[in-house]
Amino acid sequence: MSAGPGSGSGTGSGSGTGPAGWFEQLEAQLERQLETFLAANPAQEALLQEQEQQERQQRLNRRRLELQGQADQARIGLLALVSEINQWQQRVQRARDAGAGDLASRAEQHLGQLMGQGRDRWQALAELGRSFQAVEAELGQLASQPAKAASAGQAAAAQAKGPSQQEPLDQAWAAFEAQQALEDLRRRQAAR
Numbered sequence: 001m002s003a004g005p006g007s008g009s010g011t012g013s014g015s016g017t018g019p020a021g022w023f024e025q026l027e028a029q030l031e032r033q034l035e036t037f038l039a040a041n042p043a044q045e046a047l048l049q050e051q052e053q054q055e056r057q058q059r060l061n062r063r064r065l066e067l068q069g070q071a072d073q074a075r076i077g078l079l080a081l082v083s084e085i086n087q088w089q090q091r092v093q094r095a096r097d098a099g100a101g102d103l104a105s106r107a108e109q110h111l112g113q114l115m116g117q118g119r120d121r122w123q124a125l126a127e128l129g130r131s132f133q134a135v136e137a138e139l140g141q142l143a144s145q146p147a148k149a150a151s152a153g154q155a156a157a158a159q160a161k162g163p164s165q166q167e168p169l170d171q172a173w174a175a176f177e178a179q180q181a182l183e184d185l186r187r188r189q190a191a192r
Contacts (some may be wrong), residue, residue, distance in 0.1 A: 011032040014100045028069050029168070037098060051144060053145065056142065057139065060135050060138055060139050060142070061139070063135050064132065064135045064139070067128055067131055067132045067135060068132070070128055071129065071132065072122060073126060074121060074125045074128060075119060075125065078118065078121050078122065078125060081114065081117060081118050081121060082118065084114060085111065085114050085115060085118060088107060088110060088114060091107050092104050092108050092111055096109055133137045
């Protein structure tokens, strides 16, 4: 496989830096083309910003549901552990009452381990709660922004198109290609 255009390093050793450099150059070129297109088409930039905001809101909603599910599972596990701790406390007491000191000691040791697990699970549940609050706060911020972003996007689009004019097909196609390129860039950056 040849290293792509513009790979002046001439690395034929198979280290993989040639294709990676070519990919970075291609990515940078696409980014420049997109920036140029958006500078020339402010309505598209506003629409892209609105779409980015919607995608962010969807990601946050998915994260919120995921955190809720994890918290529900953590609560169920914690309740089961509390029940187990109560049982072992009763067992320790029964062993002591029966004069089985060695058994009571071993049961107390197990009880201590269970209580340590309980503390760990409680801390994990508290961390989930903090993460959930952070997601809620971000969603609250986004909820206050859509009206502004949507009205800015509509105003820019109306200004760019004029009264009841549809943009020419070649411009619409260029916008579509720019949109696809931006989405590809986002997917690649999210995959890193």
